[in-house]
Amino acid sequence: MTGPAVAAPDAVTYDAIQQFYAGHMQAIDRGDVDTWLDTFTADATIANNTRPEPARGRDTIARVARRLVDEAAGRGVVHRHWTGMLQVARQPDGTVRATSYAFVVEAPASAAPVLWRSTVCVDVLVHEDGRWRIRQRNVTHDDVA
Amino acid sequence: MTGPAVAAPDAVTYDAIQQFYAGHMQAIDRGDVDTWLDTFTADATIANNTRPEPARGRDTIARVARRLVDEAAGRGVVHRHWTGMLQVARQPDGTVRATSYAFVVEAPASAAPVLWRSTVCVDVLVHEDGRWRIRQRNVTHDDVA
Amino acid sequence: MTGPAVAAPDAVTYDAIQQFYAGHMQAIDRGDVDTWLDTFTADATIANNTRPEPARGRDTIARVARRLVDEAAGRGVVHRHWTGMLQVARQPDGTVRATSYAFVVEAPASAAPVLWRSTVCVDVLVHEDGRWRIRQRNVTHDDVA
Numbered sequence: 251m252t253g254p255a256v257a258a259p260d261a262v263t264y265d266a267i268q269q270f271y272a273g274h275m276q277a278i279d280r281g282d283v284d285t286w287l288d289t290f291t292a293d294a295t296i297a298n299n300t301r302p303e304p305a306r307g308r309d310t311i312a313r314v315a316r317r318l319v320d321e322a323a324g325r326g327v328v329h330r331h332w333t334g335m336l337q338v339a340r341q342p343d344g345t346v347r348a349t350s351y352a353f354v355v356e357a358p359a360s361a362a363p364v365l366w367r368s369t370v371c372v373d374v375l376v377h378e379d380g381r382w383r384i385r386q387r388n389v390t391h392d393d394v395a
Numbered sequence: 396m397t398g399p400a401v402a403a404p405d406a407v408t409y410d411a412i413q414q415f416y417a418g419h420m421q422a423i424d425r426g427d428v429d430t431w432l433d434t435f436t437a438d439a440t441i442a443n444n445t446r447p448e449p450a451r452g453r454d455t456i457a458r459v460a461r462r463l464v465d466e467a468a469g470r471g472v473v474h475r476h477w478t479g480m481l482q483v484a485r486q487p488d489g490t491v492r493a494t495s496y497a498f499v500v501e502a503p504a505s506a507a508p509v510l511w512r513s514t515v516c517v518d519v520l521v522h523e524d525g526r527w528r529i530r531q532r533n534v535t536h537d538d539v540a
Numbered sequence: 541m542t543g544p545a546v547a548a549p550d551a552v553t554y555d556a557i558q559q560f561y562a563g564h565m566q567a568i569d570r571g572d573v574d575t576w577l578d579t580f581t582a583d584a585t586i587a588n589n590t591r592p593e594p595a596r597g598r599d600t601i602a603r604v605a606r607r608l609v610d611e612a613a614g615r616g617v618v619h620r621h622w623t624g625m626l627q628v629a630r631q632p633d634g635t636v637r638a639t640s641y642a643f644v645v646e647a648p649a650s651a652a653p654v655l656w657r658s659t660v661c662v663d664v665l666v667h668e669d670g671r672w673r674i675r676q677r678n679v680t681h682d683d684v685a
Contacts, residue, residue, distance in 0.1 A: 264410040265554040272625040276639070328682045330641050330658055332624050334477050335417040349421070351475050353500060353508065355643060355658050357682035363643065363658040368475055368500050368508035392473045392502035409555040479622050480562040494566070496620050498645060498653065513620055513645050513653035537618045537647035 259338045259346065267338050267348055267375065270382045275331040281319045287312055289383055291376060296387040299394050322356075330355040330363075333371065345385070346375040352389075368392040404483045404491065412483050412493055412520065415527045420476040426464045432457055434528055436521060441532040444539050475500040475508075478516065490530070491520040497534075513537040549628045549636065557628050557638055557665065560672045565621040571609045577602055579673055581666060586677040589684050620645040620653075623661065635675070636665040642679075658682040 259267070270289070277286040287308050296311055297304035305311050322329050336350040349372050356366035374386040404412070415434070422431040432453055441456055442449035450456050467474050481495040494517050501511035519531040549557070560579070567576040577598050586601060587594035595601050612619050626640040639662050646656035664676040 259410075261406040261410045261551040261555075264414070265406075265551045269554065269627055272627045272640075275625050276627065276641075328658075330625075330643075330682065332641060334479060334624060335420055335475075337414055337417045337421065350417075351421075351477060353475075355655065355682075357658040360683055363655045363682065365500065365508045365510065365655065368473075368502040392475065392500075392508065393505055406551040406555045409559070410551075479624060480565055480620075482559055482562045482566065495562075496566075496622060498620075510645065510653045510655065513618075513647040537620065537645075537653060538650055 259340055263340070263346070264336075264338050266382065267346065268336060270375070271333045271336070271348075271350070274384075275333065278315065278319070279328070279330055281323070283312060283315050283319060286315060289381075291378065291383045291385045294383070294385055294387070296389065298389045298391070300391055326359050328357040329366065330357065341374075344377075346377075346382070348373045348375055404485055408485070408491065409481075409483050411527065412491065413481060415520070416478045416481070416493075416495070419529075420478065423460065423464070424473070424475055426468070428457060428460050428464060431460060434526075436523065436528045436530045439528070439530055439532070441534070443534045443536070445536055471504050473502040474511065475502065486519075489522075491522075491527070493518045493520055549630055553630070553636070554626075554628050556672065557636065558626060560665070561623045561626070561638075561640070564674075565623065568605065568609070569618070569620055571613070573602060573605050573609060576605060579671075581668065581673045581675045584673070584675055584677070586679065588679045588681070590681055616649050618647040619656065620647065631664075634667075636667075636672070638663045638665055 274286065274289045277289070290308055290311060292308055293306075294308065294311060295304045295306050305314055331352060331354050333350040333352045336348060339347045341347055349370070352369045352371045353365055354367040355363045357363040369392060370390045372388045373384050375382045376385050419431065419434045422434070435453055435456060437453055438451075439453065439456060440449045440451050441459075450459055476497060476499050478495040478497045481493060484492045486492055494515070497514045497516045498510055499512040500508045502508040514537060515535045517533045518529050520527045521530050564576065564579045567579070580598055580601060582598055583596075584598065584601060585594045585596050595604055621642060621644050623640040623642045626638060629637045631637055639660070642659045642661045643655055644657040645653045647653040659682060660680045662678045663674050665672045666675050
């Protein structure tokens with residue numbers, strides 16, 4: 251209805267992608283970087299409008315992830331990544347393009363939670379080894395003009 | 396389980412309505428009023444507990460939408476509309492009644508995002524021209540007694 | 541992909557559980573405690589990392605729920621419970637284990653809404669009398685170390 255004219259996913263795929271994001275985000279939020287890394291392909295890239303260059307490959311992605319997990323732990327806060335408003339489109343090459351909103355709730359110990367980040371996340375997902383994995387991620391932070 | 400005794404939707408419909416809202420909200424949030432308007436029927440109405448009278452018809456709805464988009468741009472903020480807690484019910488006349496929560500995240504440039512609005516949204520959706528469209532919307536703002 | 545090696549749900553179940561939570565949360569948020577109670581089994585338990593002992597059985601759960609509804613009304617606020625990032629797993633005994641994030645938006649009269657609580661919610665759901673019900677709930681508040 252909006253966006254490029256690609257095939258709508260079947261219901262099984264739509265639900266599978268929703269569950270994929272749930273597992274993906276719950277993994278990083280509990281600090282389980284290894285499980286989270288396994289939701290990316292080996293050659294995955296993450297681009298981001300706050301960085302000049304994308305992070306390329308699981309090793310680089312792992313380094314960034316461990317730093318963010320350590321920073322949150324050091325500040326004594328829990329992060330909860332939520333995705334929503336998910337649009338899933340099957341592309342001619344068999345990959346899936348998933349466009350969603352994502353925000354991060356930051357929950358300090360002994361204080362009310364706050365919104366920490368608001369972003370739009372566009373992923374290209376591939377199905378390999380019987381699971382979905384992210385090959386390409388493009389994050390746009392809403393607070394960066 | 397709650398609400399009127401109407402038929403539960405099949406999984407295809409439930410997912411289609413979820414994707415409908417994703418496209419609908421992403422359109423207005425990127426300021427694409429034309430795409431957003433096409434998610435309403437020509438005779439659509441939007442009622443709201445902050446206004447005495449509903450907005451009637453695409454022309455009126457368009458005027459209100461363009462004003463809201465311009466106001467957000469003028470204030471230098473991005474709005475992200477999220478819907479969730481979606482209940483979908485097929486009605487005897489073939490329309491769908493969709494009840495959901497909706498909030499709006501306001502993301503200023505260079506500052507943390509905040510919650511801007513919290514509402515309950517009840518839509519009557521019809522299927523026409525091969526897509527879902529909103530015929531009737533009823534929004535209840537939580538901050539209005 | 542993450543979590544225990546249990547069967548993924550079919551799409552019908554995943555959507556049914558999403559709708560279940562929508563009805564469950566909308567019931568408590570509009571203060572309809574009776575409808576909300578009917579989404580628990582008679583012997584349900586709710587455990588919570590802010591309390592030493594779980595609440596056991598519908599009567600105890602009802603007492604706690606009515607107190608919370610009355611407190612919100614007394615303070616003149618509306619609460620909106622959102623769940624998301626839902627993972628659903630069929631267990632060998634036929635029950636469903638549903639792990640989700642949940643936050644509560646607090647909407648005061650005449651002021652912007654705020655995040656009030658952020659939690660992780662693990663439920664065991666059973667299908668009885670033609671509907672899903674919660675047999676066991678385990679809530680972890682993010683602000684409790």
